[in-house]
Amino acid sequence: GAGVSQTPSNKVTEKGKYVELRCDPISGHTALYWYRQSLGQGPEFLIYFQGTGAADDSGLPNDRFFAVRPEGSVSTLKIQRTERGDSAVYLCASSLGGAGDTQYFGPGTRLTVL
Amino acid sequence: AQTVTQSQPEMSVQEAETVTLSCTYDTSENNYYLFWYKQPPSRQMILVIRQEAYKQQNATENRFSVNFQKAAKSFSLKISDSQLGDTAMYFCAFCTNSGYALNFGKGTSLLVTP
Secondary structure (H helix, E strand, C coil): CCCCEEECCEEEECCCCCEEEEEECCCCCCEEEEEEECCCCCCEEEEEEECCEEEECCCCCCCCEEEECCCCCCEEEEECCCCHHHCEEEEEEEECCCCCCCCEECCCEEEEEC | CCEEECCCCEEEEECCCCEEECCEEECCCCCEEEEEEEECCCCCCEEEEEEECCCCCCCEECCEEEEEECCCCEEEEEECCCCHHHCEEEEEEEEECCCCCCEECCCEEEEEEC
């Protein structure tokens, strides 16, 4: 079956602009996660959805970052007033929803803020 | 705070040989799950192996096996009969039974040479 997909694969924007990153999880997976991976580092947790609601958004760095999952499937990560420090690979993952279930990752979106 | 430490930033192994990647973690929880993920240059994070902390038996998946030492909070990955396609970044990660986000280490870059 289809895996997790993310669009776009690459996004270049200018400082101060608004961007949206999209994630399509595996069909039937109720849990969806966003992570950010800076160069040379492991992924860092941003936010976790169980169904339509954000169950844990403790990893969002500040109020410029926001994510939605209105129908419990596709999710969009939104970044306002982008800064150069936001440049990273943004990874999305999904799982069946139980504690410790394997998370399946998408290929990521590389965001570059000029 | 929960942390994951991978003390080997880079490792190299010859094809067909065996290599062990180290990982230690710190948590005050008793129930948790441990993972090794592989990330080739394509960026796609792929699950290698998963271990449930309450299980004494070490997990194995074909050429991949773990040495899980719960008291020492150690979770090393052994790759037997290394293949050129094993060249990648390897990340150790864990999540607790009460939280769903993965905590990742900084990764080990493995190079398999002919």
